[in-house]
Every structure is written in C-alpha cells, then in structure tokens.
Amino acid sequence: VKKAKTAKDSNTHGLTKCRVLLAELEAHPDAWPFLTPVNQKAVPGYRKVIKKPMDLSTIREKLTNNQYLNLETFIADVNLIFDNCEKFNEDDSEIGRGGHSMRRFFDKRWTELLD
Numbered sequence: 001v002k003k004a005k006t007a008k009d010s011n012t013h014g015l016t017k018c019r020v021l022l023a024e025l026e027a028h029p030d031a032w033p034f035l036t037p038v039n040q041k042a043v044p045g046y047r048k049v050i051k052k053p054m055d056l057s058t059i060r061e062k063l064t065n066n067q068y069l070n071l072e073t074f075i076a077d078v079n080l081i082f083d084n085c086e087k088f089n090e091d092d093s094e095i096g097r098g099g100h101s102m103r104r105f106f107d108k109r110w111t112e113l114l115d
C-alpha cells in the first residue's frame, strides 16, 4: 500500500535519489573533466564566458550542507555542468564528448529513479 506522501517524505525520498545519482556521476569514467571546479586562471576565457560555474565537488558540498530543497534544484545544478560544457567546448572535443556522454547517462538515470 502506497504511503501518503508528506512534504517531508518527498523531500527525504528526493534527497536519497540525489545521493544515489551524485555517487553514480562521480564514479562515471567520463566524469573526470567535471569532478572539480574549472581552474579559471588556467583556462583562458572561462571566467568571461561561463556566468555560473558548477562541478560535481560543489554539488557534493551543497548536498552535504543540505542546500538542495528537492530533486529539481539538484537536477538544475547538474544540468548547469553540462550546459556550461556545451557552451565552452566544441562537440568534437574530448571534454565536449565527455559532457554529452555524462548528460545522456544522467538523463537516463534520473528518469529511471522517478516514482
């Protein structure tokens, strides 16, 4: 019998899915360009072009600090990683291809985890 969904349940339930999804993203073989913040001193133009940098370690920090209200706000930050990647990197580049591969994987997994 499906339990009545309280706001708290949905939140807790949603956060568990965030933890599962984040662990899988961090473990993905193509995750390496996205594991830590882009070093904006080492990458010319990045600071100017990318208005909202995001990476998996920052998402891990925000999840640990309880900064995600629900699954949607978590998904928005993950998509920011891939949108930044597409904006800055050619599709036909190692990082560009990695971003497409990671986005495909993530889209498949979070839709599978939905209720």
Ligand SMILES: Cc1ncccc1N[C@@H](C)c1cnc2ccsc2c1
Pocket: 032, 033, 034, 036, 037, 038, 039, 043, 085, 088, 089, 095
């Ligand atoms: C996601 C991303 N977008 C644009 C630029 C950099 C990066 N990633 C960083 C870690 C990075 C920084 N340096 C290198 C050198 C070869 S791949 C790579 C990746």
